[in-house]
Amino acid sequence: xxxxDIKVEGHCHTEFSTVEETFRENFASRGEIGAAVCVYKDxxxxxxxxxxxxxQRICGYAAWxxxxxxxxxxxxxxxx
Numbered sequence: 608x609x610x611x612d613i614k615v616e617g618h619c620h621t622e623f624s625t626v627e628e629t630f631r632e633n634f635a636s637r638g639e640i641g642a643a644v645c646v647y648k649d650x651x652x653x654x655x656x657x658x659x660x661x662x663q664r665i666c667g668y669a670a671w672x673x674x675x676x677x678x679x680x681x682x683x684x685x686x687x
Contacts, residue, residue, distance in 0.1 A: 615631055626646065
């Protein structure tokens, strides 16, 4: 899969454009094949991005869905 094949969907407030740039960079130069990120600020969703593929052990690859339940290891972190 090449970077041309990676589709990133969702939205990102303009003040958090560096989050979207970094998210896309993960596909372009860090070998990421599927990921999602969602950020809330003061109770408002300001970043909600997903893209690439989800690796499924039985069915192979599927497009990363908008809504996916998964285990979160870090649920809160202050960004400065």
